Amino acid sequence: xxxxxxxxxxxxxxxxxxxxxxxxxxxxxxxxxxxxxxxxxxxxxxxxxxxxxxxxxxxxxxxxxxxxxxxxxxxxxxxxxxxxxxxxxxxxxxxxxxxxxxxxxxxxxxxxxxxxxxxxxxxxxxxxxxxxxxxxxxxxxxxxxxxxxxxxxxxxxxxxxxxxxxxxxxxxxxxxxxxxxxxxxxxxxxxxxxxxxxxxxxxxxxxxxxxxxxxxxxxxxxxxxxxxxxxxxxxxxxxxxxxxxxxxxxxxx
Numbered sequence: 001x002x003x004x005x006x007x008x009x010x011x012x013x014x015x016x017x018x019x020x021x022x023x024x025x026x027x028x029x030x031x032x033x034x035x036x037x038x039x040x041x042x043x044x045x046x047x048x049x050x051x052x053x054x055x056x057x058x059x060x061x062x063x064x065x066x067x068x069x070x071x072x073x074x075x076x077x078x079x080x081x082x083x084x085x086x087x088x089x090x091x092x093x094x095x096x097x098x099x100x101x102x103x104x105x106x107x108x109x110x111x112x113x114x115x116x117x118x119x120x121x122x123x124x125x126x127x128x129x130x131x132x133x134x135x136x137x138x139x140x141x142x143x144x145x146x147x148x149x150x151x152x153x154x155x156x157x158x159x160x161x162x163x164x165x166x167x168x169x170x171x172x173x174x175x176x177x178x179x180x181x182x183x184x185x186x187x188x189x190x191x192x193x194x195x196x197x198x199x200x201x202x203x204x205x206x207x208x209x210x211x212x213x214x215x216x217x218x219x220x221x222x223x224x225x226x227x228x229x230x231x232x233x234x235x236x237x238x239x240x241x242x243x244x245x246x247x248x249x250x251x252x253x
Contacts, residue, residue, distance in 0.1 A: 079227025
């Protein structure tokens with residue numbers, strides 16, 4: 001069921017802008033994501049509605065054929081929405097990102113979800129607070145950096161210990177979202193935009209932001225954040241490969 005707050009926000013946005021007839025005319029013409037739906041995402045981005053309320057709202061809009069998400073329905077809804085929005089923007093990708101080079105190694109990383117794992121529970125201390133997590137889930141967190149627990153919060157692995165947060169974070173402490181990528185800052189500056197036209201669809205049509213770094217990301221190696229859960233993990237396998245072309249925005253010093 002759609003959360004009460006998320007449902008009310010959807011209704012408020014609809015009623016504030018359209019009559020019923022106008023509403024169906026507009027969303028039918030606007031493609032993947034109508035502009036008024038983007039206003040709903042602002043509530044989530046500001047923290048006014050929870051991940052679950054936003055997910056329920058987007059799922060409802062998709063079920064009503066109001067929003068057409070580009071990825072498989074089993075894919076994480078929020079990441080799917082973000083990917084769809086990126087593809088829905090008419091950005092002159094290659095006219096802006098004209099500095100291109102070849103032979104790049106592309107990998108992916110994702111946020112494991114504890115409910116996808118079934119190992120024995122392991123006891124972890126956070127100061128005086130004791131929590132229990134699936135052991136195989138924690139091993140995945142050590143590899144990927146962050147994981148979403150069965151209670152909906154996030155546990156991260158850095159400085160050789162586990163930490164709790166209300167979201168997965170990049171190395172700068174910002175919320176980790178598609179289209180973030182980790183790069184070697186000696187080759188690509190942070191906040192630079194880039195495109196990788198040799199990737200499979202829909203990643204080949206996206207403009208990424210260099211907003212993360214990692215100890216294993218050296219030289220012509222880019223690590224793409226693909227979202228949460230098993231489908232996001234499968235995407236990491238699908239995009240991994242060598243001999244990719246990368247086009248990078250030239251930033252002024």
